[in-house]
Amino acid sequence: MRSKVLIVDDEPNILISLEFLMSQAGYETRSAETGEQALAELDAFQPDLILLDVMLPGIDGFEICQRVRQAPAWSHIKIVMLTAKGRDVEVAKGLALGANAYITKPFSTRALVSEVQQQLAEAQNAGAVETQGGDRP
Amino acid sequence: MNRRFLKGQRLIAVFAIGALLFSYPILSLFNRPQLLFGMPILYVYLFVTWAALIALYAFIVERRR
Amino acid sequence: MLQGGVVFLIILLYMGMLFALAHYGDKRAEQGRSIIRNPMVYALSMGVYCTAWTFYGSVGRAATSGVGFLPIYLGPTLMAGLWWFVLRKFIRISKMYRITSIADLAASRYGKSQLLGGFVALIAIAGIVPYISLQLDAVATTFNLIWNFPNIGQQTSIGQIFTVEDTAFYVAIVLAVFAILFGARHLDLTEHHEGLVAAIAFESVIKLLAFLAVGVFVTFVMYDGFGDLFSQAAAVPSLQRLFTFTPGEGPGGDVYGDWAWLTFLSMMAILFLPRQFQVAVVENTQERHLNRAIWLFPLYLLAINIFVLPIAIGGLLHFPDGAVNADAFVLTLPMAAGQEPLTILAFIGGFSAAISMVIMATVALSAMASNDLVLPLLIHFRLVRLNRGGDLSGLLLTIRRIAIVVIVLLSYFYFRLTGENNSLVSIGLISFAAVAQFAPTVLGGLYWRGGTRLGAFAGLTAGVATWGYTLLLPSMASNMWLPGTLVTQGPFGVEWLKPHALFGFIGYDPVPHAMFWSMTFNVGAYVMVSLFSKQTILERNQARLFVDVFTQPLGGEGQSLWRSNASTPALMDLLHRILGEKRTNEAMKTFALRQGVPWPMGDEAPPVVIEHAEMLLAGAIGAASAHVAVASVVQEATLSLDELMRMFDETTQVIAYSRDLEERSQQLERQSRRLEAAYTELQAANERLKELDALKDEFVSTVTHELRTPLTSIRAFSEILHDNPDLDTERRQKFLAIIMRESERLTRLINQVLDLAKMESGEMEWRRTPVDLADLIRDSAQSMGRLSAERQIELTLDLPARAPLILVDRDRIQQVVLNLLSNAAKFCDPDHGEVIVSLRVQPEWITVAVSDNGPGVPEEAQTIIFEKFRQLGNASRRRPQGTGLGLPISREIISHFGGQLTVQNNADAGATFMFTLPLDGAA
Known part of the structure; x- marks a missing residue:
């Protein structure tokens, strides 16, 4: 089954480029332009990974990240944060909030795609271990 | 280059020229008792230089772009 | 023919005319149709630089040392080239922070220090009073000369005339009245005296015309033009000597060194003489008037100096035996030729040169005396309470008027005491040297943030002490009280302490000698002490505002160090008592509307309003006193050092904390399910991070973000196009269009950011x-x-x-x-x-x-x-x-x-x- 990637960014052009890259890499994609839309898509689309921009109108990327990590149902979702504000404290904050990777804009498309591939591969391994190991606390 | 800034720099340059012309050793070159146009040569030198400085100032600040 | 009565009548008529002109100038100003809002009048008013010293004394000095009178006018000419940098900064600062005198400027820059303001005021008064007295002396002497018309030789000493007949006394009184009427009629928020400036500018014209008339008469009527005059002089060895540099009275005889120091001295004088500061800075109505003055004022100086040497030589040729004082040639030559109208004109010219200086200097000094000396003392000894009691504006005006009378009388008594022993020039130069001592403190303060109040005190003290010892003391010693041996042999016979040859240095004339030592000690003490002392918070803030004045927004409010609110009634009451109710309300209302503060204000006045109130008061009572006054109604003091240190500590902690956070986050990642526990901590960290954000420059971060966004699209699509050469045409076109659009957006953004930066730093080019x-x-x-x-x-x-x-x-x-x-x-x-x-x-x-x-x-x-x-x-x-x-x-x-x-x-x-x-x- 194809992995599902949810792309969240409020810049339409960046969104177009990310959609192109993700579908070229063979993933199923959906897009959201605001925090509210993103939360709705999380429910509806059940993605394996989110490409999440930090600066969003309304609910921002940090908060979405937090909510995803708080909800047990979404705990397996990988989060790759994207931001144009590349300050150290923000990277630290994103990672502390449970993001799996942090990429600053402007990004290299190859690096981005390979990061996403790596994260999804890890998720699949973990998933395999999880199904074998049975119940987890 | 910023016009205001340039104006200030030009004025400073004229100041520097003036300071040079009104000091040793340039002054000593004109320190002679002879007359030029019926006037003491030092006196002529000082006033002509003075007038020239003023003309330069006026040219710099009153020039329309 | 020319009886004293006639001369008296002419003086009265002339004074009457001045009163009328000044009155007219004030009237027009009240109607808002200013006659001095004009670059020509501004430049002419600077002509107050030319006093009786110029009018009479230059000729006297030329008669003994040839071109030696010129550095006094070449210095200001050179300085005019730096005005665009220096004087414009004075004007900008004074307008923004309502500075009304040099004392105020120094006090304000060094942390609104009342003590420093008082010190500067004291130096200015001590330095200038002899100079004013010199003008009274000139008026009396020339009156005496003209009284005896057409007899030239018989000068009666002023000391022998009864006070009733003493012209100088009456002149002093009339001038004091004039200064009070037009210089201290009301407390003005801007401290502009339009009538006064109009009169001064008019007098500049009169003295120039008079001097040129005498010059033309001597050169072309008494002699046959420049050529004739100089060729006659060339035949006399003692006169030919004047054509070149001649060694001065000093033993060393370094004429070029003397010349350079005198040029430097007069460069400082044109900036720091209180009357020059008054006309050039305080009375300046528009900054751009400076443009015209930069060349017109030097031109004025040139014009008034052209005939100095010809008149001196004409006089020396005409009175070869030395019976007539060369200082009076301007008057005695027309007298000797029997030219009545010209004699009168010359007298009026000299008279106007003298009185314009007296009036302007008195007005400038009285503002310093009242704002920086008397008022702080009254406040200090609790004779005046700023935060309670009745209307203070009357008291302030009275202080200022009394100060005018006292200064004029001081000058008069100085004149009576010293008699006429001093030549016009030397006393003037002593005054110049006194005000030149302000240079390191003020210029240092305006261009170097590091200058401290202690440094300023040290520099001024060292400079003034040296000045007093090497110039003032000897000038008194040659007069009276002190033994003459002090100068000739040194105090108690100590050779190397001789005031005119300090440490055995004998290369210069007394004035350059004093300048060299006083500047050395002044600058040295100022810099060294500044480097080894600390600034208070207020001082540091003022230093920043003053040094970077051109990058502050015009009308620069909002730099307030006031942290708390004040009770509005108390603040308004303070303003009412000093500025009057009507003007206070008008000024505060305009400000409130501009700042978006509701009017009438609530019970609490916010910090911006307090700041503005302080500035309004500064115009009337000086920056230092205004600060004290406002502090008396604000409950909490300014931001303390402790508070600032605490804020700094907190910032440091937050930074350390965020580093800590980074390490911990890796653990967190491993135990991602146990985030709950760290969650509350994170929230606190969030708050701190927000603070950190505010402390960092938000602007830079935002610009970065805004620039990166279009850049992201451009890079992403470029790479996509590069990696996918076989993309279909439709998508290819679409992606290329995006790249183009985003590039445009980036360009636009960069241009706008640059525009804004240029505008904010004042480097924008504006084409009107x-x-x-x-x-x-x-x-x-x-x-x-x-x-x-x-x-x-x-x-x-x-x-x-x-x-x-x-x-x-x-x-x-x-x-x-x-x-x-x-x-x-x-x-x-x-x-x-x-x-x-x-x-x-x-x-x-x-x-x-x-x-x-x-x-x-x-x-x-x-x-x-x-x-x-x-x-x-x-x-x-x-x-x-x-x-x-x-x-x-x-x-x-x-x-x-x-x-x-x-x-x-x-x-x-x-x-x-x-x-x-x-x-x-x-x-």
Whole structure:
């Protein structure tokens, strides 16, 4: 089954480029332009990974990240944060909030795609271990 | 280059020229008792230089772009 | 023929004329039709530099040392080239912070120190009183000469005339009255004395004409032109000597060194003489008048000096036996030729030179004396309570008037005491040297942030002590009280302490000698002590404001160190008592409206208002006293060092904490399910991070973000196109179009950021041309036509056929109009868009309004939208287009041209953006 990637960014052009890259890499994609839309898509689309921009109108990327990590149902979702504000404290904050990777804009498309591939591969391994190991606390 | 800034720099340059012309050793070159146009040569030198400085100032600040 | 009575009558007539002129100048100022708002009058008023010393003394000095009189005028000529940097800074600072004297400037720069202000005032008064006395001396002596017309030789000593007949005394009294009437009639917020300046400028014309008349008469009537005069002189060895540099009275005889020091001395004098500061800085009405003065004032000096040497030589040829004092040649030559009208004219010229100096110097010194000496003392000894009691403005005026009378009388008694032993020039130079001591403190303070109050005290003390010992003391020793051996043999016979040859240095004349040592000690002490002492917070703040004055916004409020509020009634009461109720209310109301503070104010006055109140008071009672006065009604003191240190510590902790956080986050990642526990901690960290954000420069971070966003698209699509050479044409075209659009956006953004940075640092180039705003709006509307037609917006223009021309930068104003139009188009009703542009011409303003029928701007957002990168979304579009810099730039542009850009909501629907531009820049 194809992995599902949810792309969240409020810049339409960046969104177009990310959609192109993700579908070229063979993933199923959906897009959201605001925090509210993103939360709705999380429910509806059940993605394996989110490409999440930090600066969003309304609910921002940090908060979405937090909510995803708080909800047990979404705990397996990988989060790759994207931001144009590349300050150290923000990277630290994103990672502390449970993001799996942090990429600053402007990004290299190859690096981005390979990061996403790596994260999804890890998720699949973990998933395999999880199904074998049975119940987890 | 910023016009205001340039104006200030030009004025400073004229100041520097003036300071040079009104000091040793340039002054000593004109320190002679002879007359030029019926006037003491030092006196002529000082006033002509003075007038020239003023003309330069006026040219710099009153020039329309 | 020329009896004393006639001369007296002429003096009276002349004084009457001055009174009338000054009165007329004040009247016109009250009606708002100033006669001194004119670069010519400004430059002429600077002619107050030329006193009786110039008028009579230059000839005297030329008669003994040839061109030796010239450095006093070449110095200011050279300095004029630096005015654009230095004097303009003085003017800008004084206007922004209502500085009214040098003492005030020094006090304000060094942490609003009353002590420093008082010290500077004291030095100025001690240094200038002998100089004023010199002018009284000149008036009395020349009156005496002319009284004996046409007999030249018989001078009676003034000391022998009874006081009743003593002209100097009467002149002193009349001048004091004049100074009080036109220099201290009311406490002014701007401290402008228009009538006074008009009179001074007029006197500059009179003395120049008089001197030129005498010069022309001596050169061309008594002799046969320059050639004749100089060739006659060349035949006499003692006169030919004057054609070249001749060694002065000093033993060393380094004429060029003397010359250089005198030039430097007069460069400092033109900046720091209190009367020059008064006319050039305090009375300056517009900064750009400086342009004209930069060349006109040196030209004035040149004109008044052309005939100095000819008159001196003419006098020496005419009175070969030395019976007539060369200081009086200007008067005695016409007298000797029996020229009555010319004699009178010369006398009036010298008289006007003397009295203009006396009046201006007295007014300037009295402001210092009252604001920086008397008032602080009264406050200190609790004789005046600023925070309670009745009206103080009367008291302040009385102090100032008494100060005028005291200074004039002091000068008079100094004159009676010293007699006429001193030549005109030497006393003047001693005064010059006194005020030159301000140079390190003031110039250092304006260009070097590190100068401290202690440094200023040390420099001034060292400089003034050296000045007193090497110049003042010897001048007294040659007069009276002190033994003459002090100068000739040194105190107690100690050779190396001789005042004119300190440490055995004998290369220079006394004045250059004193300048060398006093400047050495002054600068040395100022710099060294500054480097080893600390500044208070207030001092550091003032240093920053003063040194970087050109990068502060004009009308620079908002730099307040006041942290707390004050009770409005107490603050207003303070202002009422000092400035009067009517003017206080007018000034505060204007300010409140401009700042968006509600009027009348609530019970608590916010920090910006307190700051402004302090500035208003500074104009009337000096910066230092104003600070003390305002502090008395503000409950909490200024931001303390402790508080600042605490804020600093906190910041450091937050930074350390965020590093800590980074490490911990890796553990967190491993135990991602146990985030709950760290969650509360994180929230606290969030709060701190927000604070950190605010402390860092938010602007830089935002610019970075805004630049990276288009860059991201450009890079991503470039790489996609590069990695996928076989992409279909349609998508290829689409991606290329995005790259182009985003590149444009990036360019636009960079340009705007640069524009804004240039404007804020004052480095923008503005090209002023006469512009018809109505025309400009029609143009702009046309270029917007396509866009509005596309969106079906109805654009209505409500314009007069033509508007008065104003001098602005056409392109920049068009940028503003286009920005407002495109904003209106963006935000108006999406279905039935209506935009109305109107232009109204008012007596002083042109108002342009652009209104739309969109949702309007929420009350709370009305100031935010003028901040950088703050945009409002609208319902149909989540993220507005544009860079978020349009309105801030527009506001910068409009305020550069003296106008205001504001927004308000319409009664029915939509918002109106309105800007005004003043008509006084009319072409």
